[in-house]
Amino acid sequence: xxxxxxxxxxSAPEELVREVLHAxxxxxxxxxxxxxxxxxxxxxxxxxxxxxxxxxxxxxAIDRGTLIAVxxxxxxxxxxxxxxxxxxxLFELDGLPQAATGSWVDYPLGVLRxxxxxxxxxxxxxxxxxxxxxxxxxxxxxxxxxxxxxxxxLDKVWGxxxxxxxHVHAALSAEREFVGVQxxxxxxxxxGLARAGSxxxxxxxxxxxxxxxxxxxxxxxxxxxxxxxxxxxxSAFNQRVDECRRAFELLKRSQPxxxxxxxxxxxxxxxxGEELGPVLSRRAGHVIAEVARxxxxxxxxxxxxxxxxxxxxxxxxxxxxxxxxxxxPELDRLVxxxxxxxxxxxxxxxxxxxxxxxxxxxxxxxxERVSAELKQGxxxxxxxxxxxxxxxxxxxxxxxxx
Ligand code: GLA
Numbered sequence: 001x002x003x004x005x006x007x008x009x010x011s012a013p014e015e016l017v018r019e020v021l022h023a024x025x026x027x028x029x030x031x032x033x034x035x036x037x038x039x040x041x042x043x044x045x046x047x048x049x050x051x052x053x054x055x056x057x058x059x060x061a062i063d064r065g066t067l068i069a070v071x072x073x074x075x076x077x078x079x080x081x082x083x084x085x086x087x088x089x090l091f092e093l094d095g096l097p098q099a100a101t102g103s104w105v106d107y108p109l110g111v112l113r114x115x116x117x118x119x120x121x122x123x124x125x126x127x128x129x130x131x132x133x134x135x136x137x138x139x140x141x142x143x144x145x146x147x148x149x150x151x152x153x154l155d156k157v158w159g160x161x162x163x164x165x166x167h168v169h170a171a172l173s174a175e176r177e178f179v180g181v182q183x184x185x186x187x188x189x190x191x192g193l194a195r196a197g198s199x200x201x202x203x204x205x206x207x208x209x210x211x212x213x214x215x216x217x218x219x220x221x222x223x224x225x226x227x228x229x230x231x232x233x234x235s236a237f238n239q240r241v242d243e244c245r246r247a248f249e250l251l252k253r254s255q256p257x258x259x260x261x262x263x264x265x266x267x268x269x270x271x272x273g274e275e276l277g278p279v280l281s282r283r284a285g286h287v288i289a290e291v292a293r294x295x296x297x298x299x300x301x302x303x304x305x306x307x308x309x310x311x312x313x314x315x316x317x318x319x320x321x322x323x324x325x326x327x328x329p330e331l332d333r334l335v336x337x338x339x340x341x342x343x344x345x346x347x348x349x350x351x352x353x354x355x356x357x358x359x360x361x362x363x364x365x366x367x368e369r370v371s372a373e374l375k376q377g378x379x380x381x382x383x384x385x386x387x388x389x390x391x392x393x394x395x396x397x398x399x400x401x402x
Contacts, residue, residue: 012038012400013133016067020131021402023083024069028127031071034155039149039397040065041140042190043223043359044350045199047294048286048316049324050195051184053244054205054260055291058298059186059192060214060221060307060393066132066145071152073125078112083131084322093125100179107143110174111150115160116355118170123158135387137229139351143179144187147171152397164396168192181234182241195397201298203262212301214393219306219345222362223339225387226330228355237352240326244287247280262291286323290316294323310361314339317348317358326353330382334358337377341370 002351017036024034027368040061048056073079082087082104089105091097100106108128116123128150134142153168154160162170171188175181189202189209198211214221248261255268266288273281295314300308317335321327331349335358338344343366350359362370370386378386 001396010064011104012067016131016133017400017402019083020067020069020129023081023131024071024129025125025131027068027081027088028071031073032129033402034069034071034129035153036400036402037068037070037149037153037156037397038065038376038400039068039145039152040191040194041134041145042166042187042194043140043221043357043391044186044190044277045221045359045361046297046312046316048290048320048350049240049244049352050262050287050290050294050325051186051202051204052182052241053184053248053262053287055262055287056203056294056298057134057186057214058199058201058294059190060199060391061191061396062140062221062223062391063394064132064134064140064391065191066130066142066149068131068133068149068153069129071127072123072126072157075268077124077125079127080108081129083129093122104136104146105145106179107174109148111147111170112154112179113178114170114173115151115154115158115375118162118166119158119160126154126157128153128296135225135357137233137356138225139349139353140223141187141351142172142193143175143181144191145188147174148188148191149397152399155254156399164192167397175323192396194394194396196257197393198395199301204263206227212298212319214301214364215304215306216364216393217362218365220362220364221391221393222347222360222367222370222376223350223357223389223391224334224360224371225357226328226334226378227384228328228330230328231357233352233354233356236354240283240324243280243283247276247284247287250275250280251284261287264288282323282325286319289319306361307345310344313348313359313361314345320349320353324353328355330355330378330386331358333378333381334374334386337374338370341366341373343370
């Protein structure tokens with residue numbers, strides 16, 4: 001990531017475009033001119049760990065993401081390669097793997113299977129080369145960026161005539177059914193349906209959404225990546241999903257009209273504490289309070305009071321640390337340092353947690369000072385620097401003119 005305040009890149013910076021085109025042409029000298037697509041990553045500001053419990057979330061797509069060069073083939077094969085990973089992966093359209101392979105290629109492969117299942121005629125094949133500038137494992141949804149981008153690229157190169165919502169569905173099925181992550185719906189929706197300058201208000205239970213403007217003349221989105229990546233992040237995430245499922249199973253006996261954990265009331269939770277036990281009570285306690293916080297944040301945003309959103313982000317972090325137990329000392333340190341900066345309206349860990357990044361809402365003009373404070377405060381406690389950058393809220397995936 002570039003330093004905060006120093007550079008605010010366009011969605012697909014020129015050097016990245018050049019690098020991906022160069023890599024594609026070097027690998028496929030025989031192919032004609034490729035098409036080029038960009039899909040953003042996303043950062044979630046409110047509604048932490050609510051999507052798989054049916055609550056509302058408030059993410060923005062960001063000006064870092066995945067760039068894909070694609071050209072058609074006529075030999076019935078699809079080839080995936082990446083500037084970020086070694087090796088090439090060649091698949092016969094007639095003999096695609098039935099199970100995930102354990103490599104990065106599972107994401108585009110899962111989308112390829114979805115695209116084929118929705119295609120009216122068997123396509124001839126394609127070569128795709130991936131590049132990008134999104135940190136992997138930072139909680140900024142590199143996987144949804146790859147998946148939604150692949151769905152768009154295959155749609156356009158094969159003329160499938162799909163809509164943007166089809167790309168979102170293909171990405172979600174690929175991750176859930178092929179890769180095997182029990183993820184909620186937030187990431188592909190945030191990436192696929194984003195509008196520039198807006199946050200996406202997405203009610204994950206009913207799958208209703210609207211775009212809420214973020215007043216970027218007053219506030220900036222600043223992200224600080226701890227650079228900490230935890231091996232157990234995926235299994236710990238799946239464990240939280242399972243804990244919420246079990247908590248809801250028990251709670252709905254006392255509140256049968258609730259369709260999901262996000263609809264359970266605090267009164268029901270208080271009455272069922274003993275039955276749930278301490279761990280499930282803490283998980284449900286986070287979810288139910290976060291639902292309320294997220295609604296308040298929305299009202300504040302619509303009333304032109306981003307400081308209300310900021311305050312709720314800080315409360316969310318405390319709950320993610322104490323009740324949901326998905327924070328870590330590095331994330332807590334960033335929030336602590338930011339909390340002492342006057343220009344910071346609020347912030348919290350973003351994504352699944354267990355390492356990764358924090359997102360902060362910062363008053364316009366304060367980005368450089370906050371960035372410097374975060375770096376210094378973090379460095380005093382740990383032996384490396386966080387990466388800090390200002391992100392723009394951008395629109396969804398698109399084809400580049402080349
Ligand atoms: C991960 C998942 C999302 C969401 C967040 C937590 O990033 O991919 O679906 O559950 O964690 O809010």
